[in-house]
Amino acid sequence: MVFNKRDLEKAFSPRRAKKLTEKVQLSSSESVKPSTSGTAIMSTQDTSEISIKVIVRVRPHNERELQDNSRTVVEVVDDKMLIFDPKEHETPFFFHNVAQKGRDMLKKQNKQLQFIFDRIFSSTATNTNVFEGSTKNLITSLLDGYNCSVFAYGATGAGKTHTMLGTKEDLGITYRTVAELFSEIEKQTKHREFHLGVSYLEIYNENVQDLLHKSGQLHLREDGRCGVVVAGLEPITIQSAEELLSLLAEGNKNRTQHPTDANKESSRSHAVFQVYIKIINKLDSQVQRVKLSMIDLAGSERASATGCKGIRFKEGANINKSLLALGNCINNLADGIKHIPFRDSKLTRLLKDSLGGNCRTVMIANIGPSSLTYEDTYNTLRYANRAKKIKSHAKKNVSCEMHVAGYIKIVEEQKKEIDILKSRLAAFESGTLQSSLANKPNKLMLEMHCRLTKLYEKKKDLIEKLLTLESSDKILACRILYKKDADERLHNLTTVGCVSVEEQNASGKSRINKSLHYFQRQRDSLKAQMQAIWQELCSVETEIQEINISQQKVKSFDENLQSKLSLQISDIEKCWIPNMQHHMKKFCNLLQCERQSVNTIMKVMSNTLQNYYNIVKGYGTMTDKMQLEFKELIKLLEGFRNIKWSDSDTINDEENFNVFTCLSMIGMDPLNNPMPAESEISETNDDKCDDRDTNILNSTFDATASERNNDMDNITNLCESNSHENNMLNDKFVQEIPREKTNSKMTPRKRILSDKNSENTSTPSKQIKKQLMNNKSTVQNGRVGKENMNKQKPIQMSAKSIAILNKLKSNTTNFTPLPSRHNNAEEKTDVALKVIRNKERRGLMTTHPYHKYVIGKR
Numbered sequence: 001m002v003f004n005k006r007d008l009e010k011a012f013s014p015r016r017a018k019k020l021t022e023k024v025q026l027s028s029s030e031s032v033k034p035s036t037s038g039t040a041i042m043s044t045q046d047t048s049e050i051s052i053k054v055i056v057r058v059r060p061h062n063e064r065e066l067q068d069n070s071r072t073v074v075e076v077v078d079d080k081m082l083i084f085d086p087k088e089h090e091t092p093f094f095f096h097n098v099a100q101k102g103r104d105m106l107k108k109q110n111k112q113l114q115f116i117f118d119r120i121f122s123s124t125a126t127n128t129n130v131f132e133g134s135t136k137n138l139i140t141s142l143l144d145g146y147n148c149s150v151f152a153y154g155a156t157g158a159g160k161t162h163t164m165l166g167t168k169e170d171l172g173i174t175y176r177t178v179a180e181l182f183s184e185i186e187k188q189t190k191h192r193e194f195h196l197g198v199s200y201l202e203i204y205n206e207n208v209q210d211l212l213h214k215s216g217q218l219h220l221r222e223d224g225r226c227g228v229v230v231a232g233l234e235p236i237t238i239q240s241a242e243e244l245l246s247l248l249a250e251g252n253k254n255r256t257q258h259p260t261d262a263n264k265e266s267s268r269s270h271a272v273f274q275v276y277i278k279i280i281n282k283l284d285s286q287v288q289r290v291k292l293s294m295i296d297l298a299g300s301e302r303a304s305a306t307g308c309k310g311i312r313f314k315e316g317a318n319i320n321k322s323l324l325a326l327g328n329c330i331n332n333l334a335d336g337i338k339h340i341p342f343r344d345s346k347l348t349r350l351l352k353d354s355l356g357g358n359c360r361t362v363m364i365a366n367i368g369p370s371s372l373t374y375e376d377t378y379n380t381l382r383y384a385n386r387a388k389k390i391k392s393h394a395k396k397n398v399s400c401e402m403h404v405a406g407y408i409k410i411v412e413e414q415k416k417e418i419d420i421l422k423s424r425l426a427a428f429e430s431g432t433l434q435s436s437l438a439n440k441p442n443k444l445m446l447e448m449h450c451r452l453t454k455l456y457e458k459k460k461d462l463i464e465k466l467l468t469l470e471s472s473d474k475i476l477a478c479r480i481l482y483k484k485d486a487d488e489r490l491h492n493l494t495t496v497g498c499v500s501v502e503e504q505n506a507s508g509k510s511r512i513n514k515s516l517h518y519f520q521r522q523r524d525s526l527k528a529q530m531q532a533i534w535q536e537l538c539s540v541e542t543e544i545q546e547i548n549i550s551q552q553k554v555k556s557f558d559e560n561l562q563s564k565l566s567l568q569i570s571d572i573e574k575c576w577i578p579n580m581q582h583h584m585k586k587f588c589n590l591l592q593c594e595r596q597s598v599n600t601i602m603k604v605m606s607n608t609l610q611n612y613y614n615i616v617k618g619y620g621t622m623t624d625k626m627q628l629e630f631k632e633l634i635k636l637l638e639g640f641r642n643i644k645w646s647d648s649d650t651i652n653d654e655e656n657f658n659v660f661t662c663l664s665m666i667g668m669d670p671l672n673n674p675m676p677a678e679s680e681i682s683e684t685n686d687d688k689c690d691d692r693d694t695n696i697l698n699s700t701f702d703a704t705a706s707e708r709n710n711d712m713d714n715i716t717n718l719c720e721s722n723s724h725e726n727n728m729l730n731d732k733f734v735q736e737i738p739r740e741k742t743n744s745k746m747t748p749r750k751r752i753l754s755d756k757n758s759e760n761t762s763t764p765s766k767q768i769k770k771q772l773m774n775n776k777s778t779v780q781n782g783r784v785g786k787e788n789m790n791k792q793k794p795i796q797m798s799a800k801s802i803a804i805l806n807k808l809k810s811n812t813t814n815f816t817p818l819p820s821r822h823n824n825a826e827e828k829t830d831v832a833l834k835v836i837r838n839k840e841r842r843g844l845m846t847t848h849p850y851h852k853y854v855i856g857k858r
């Protein structure tokens with residue numbers, strides 16, 4: 001069957017199209033509004049529907065058209081609108097030399113049809129312009145995974161081949177598109193891998209032939225996955241756009257071309273150039289397969305125009321047949337009719353994807369400008385106008401291989417994970433789990449950890465309280481020690497010889513005893529508090545150990561929880577340090593106070609002794625021995641501090657020293673240690689006062705006795721190195737030493753001074769009594785030096801003073817008093833001494849001067 005112009009016009013008749021549109025509008029609720037801008041307005045919500053992009057290109061006049069002086073029937077208004085068969089500039093019609101109104105009735109009326117397309121290229125446009133306005137943007141879609149098609153339609157000699165293939169001077173859009181493709185691929189090779197293959201085939205007389213291989217007739221096959229494929233077609237891999245050029249040239253050689261009246265190089269077949277691209281994403285191994293089809297259709301032709309006969313005529317008929325099928329498909333697609341007759345021709349079967357399927361399509365309608373091709377141009381424009389309404393359903397191509405590979409990968413990973421979990425579960429059930437899973441805290445573990453945290457907090461709190469109490473206890477023990485020292489000093493000075501019990505009681509001894517009792521009561525209270533805290537601490541420690549044991553039976557804590565507990569334990573151990581520091585501060589303050597007291601005592605005693613010395617000397621009762629004793633005393637006073645300091649290095653009983661200075665750390669492990677106070681102070685409650693004091697101060701006396709005994713030993717040694725005349729003084733110290741040195745408990749005090757080495761065999765008390773009587777007589781006889789009389793008049797003196805006085809009296813040698821230091825402290829001391837002496841004289845003194853002074857100072 002040969003199709004002529006009437007058949008084609010019928011196929012693309014706007015009237016027919018109108019009827020079909022009305023039918024569709026009645027049968028479908030979806031309405032398609034006519035496009036006025038070249039872009040169809042989609043009424044559906046399916047955004048994947050996109051219209052075919054329709055581009056019109058007007059070729060320039062060819063030689064024949066120019067020679068015939070034909071009229072231009074296409075006027076390009078702008079890049080989107082043209083007017084077909086525009087009105088001509090009318091020359092006036094004259095009848096009998098009179099210009100007539102109205103048109104020339106002999107002339108055909110101009111159609112003046114306005115067409116709007118996506119893009120219109122005038123006759124001056126180059127292939128570069130066409131490429132940039134048509135297929136350049138397709139490359140992005142192509143590499144995004146969309147199939148793309150470009151086909152050139154038009155009458156024979158309208159410039160389809162020129163647009164698609166071009167010339168050497170002006171390469172066509174096929175080459176330019178592939179060149180752009182390679183350019184884009186080059187930019188994406190870092191993340192994606194590309195494999196390109198090209199094929200070039202022709203449909204000639206309804207036969208499919210491979211233009212790049214001599215393969216004979218090929219057959220089209222429907223593939224459910226990939227659509228229509230050409231069986232036996234062998235794509236050729238290319239690496240650059242330049243390779244494509246040679247391939248196209250080679251293919252074109254094989255293409256069926258014959259000269260016709262309309263076109264010297266008329267293509268008698270539909271040429272289909274396809275680029276197959278396999279894209280592999282390097283990151284996730286995703287594979288995409290896309291296809292770019294570029295089709296140079298054979299031109300529709302009128303037999304009269306081509307002048308073809310015979311074979312050429314048959315060719316033309318086949319061409320028209322396939323184009324007619326294409327027109328029918330386009331009409332149905334544009335009208336939204338479900339049945340599309342793709343199978344009517346091999347061309348439509350091959351273009352199935354490009355027109356109505358998964359593809360982004362660009363149609364380039366080529367037209368001639370001349371009135372000589374008036375009908376062809378008109379038909380082509382109507383054809384293109386219909387094609388605008390076609391909507392394709394483009395979607396991204398994602399290879400099934402990617403899904404399978406992805407699923408395989410996921411399945412393998414999950415299998416590995418299941419194996420790991422199974423092995424962990426087995427280990428957990430067998431109780432040998434050491435993995436990180438085993439250490440993950442569960443609810444029970446978290447509860448245990450929470451309880452342990454609270455217990456450790458409580459333990460720290462209790463230990464801090466215990467250390468505070470222990471510090472207070474040690475300070476109290478030290479104060480008791482100093483009180484005992486004061487008592488001893490007082491005792492030595494007030495219980496000499498004839499001093500009565502009343503006088504002794506009237507001294508500061510009873511007050512000291514009261515203080516001692518008070519301190520002891522305080523220590524008892526502290527001890528009771530420590531006892532309570534200690535018991536609480538023991539119960540907390542027991543609970544901690546129980547939790548630890550039960551927790552270890554289940555499983556150990558994970559690293560995080562364990563490190564938190566370790567931190568708490570470390571905090572508990574460290575809390576000893578600030579408490580110890582605080583205790584040392586208090587202890588040093590106490591030592592400083594005591595040192596000041598002792599210094600004051602020494603000053604006062606030195607002044608007193610000097611006064612007495614002067615009195616005795618004034619009375620002329622100073623003996624040599626007294627004077628020697630005085631000198632030795634001065635020597636001792638001078639060197640006393642030095643000896644003290646050097647002795648501090650000789651402390652060898654470190655444990656006893658630590659009793660006062662160091663706080664114990666046994667609270668850290670209460671279950672394996674006794675309470676701090678119990679470890680240091682023995683419990684005996686025999687006597688009320690002395691024994692009790694002794695018990696309380698067991699540790700205290702041990703420490704200080706040792707220390708002091710060292711002092712005494714040193715002093716003794718020093719004295720022995722001098723002369724035998726020091727013996728009396730030595731004996732004085734020596735007889736005190738055994739009380740502290742040999743007994744941990746305080747022994748009853750010896751109140752009689754003995755001097756075995758003394759020439760005088762009488763007891764010191766007797767001597768004192770004797771001397772006291774002598775002094776009394778001396779005083780009564782008024783033999784008192786004027787100087788001394790002016791300063792003081794001793795009427796009543798304490799027994800100790802009298803004893804010292806007698807000693808001084810026995811010293812007959814002259815002694816120059818030490819130069820007094822004129823400073824404020826000494827002046828104050830002198831004033832205090834005067835007050836004391838006056839009291840002594842009046843017999844009003846009820847306490848020891850030192851004691852009163854010191855108390856007043858404090």
Ligand SMILES: Nc1ncnc2c1ncn2[C@@H]1O[C@H](COP(=O)(O)OP(=O)(O)OP(=O)(O)O)[C@@H](O)[C@H]1O
Nearest residue numbers: 059060156157158159160161162263266267298299
């Ligand atoms: N835009 C243009 N600029 C310059 N010359 C053109 C242009 N378009 C077409 N021609 C020329 O017109 C002639 C016919 O063009 P072409 O062969 O491309 O037509 P065709 O549509 O492919 O015809 P057929 O369908 O018969 O193959 C050629 O000699 C070509 O060089």
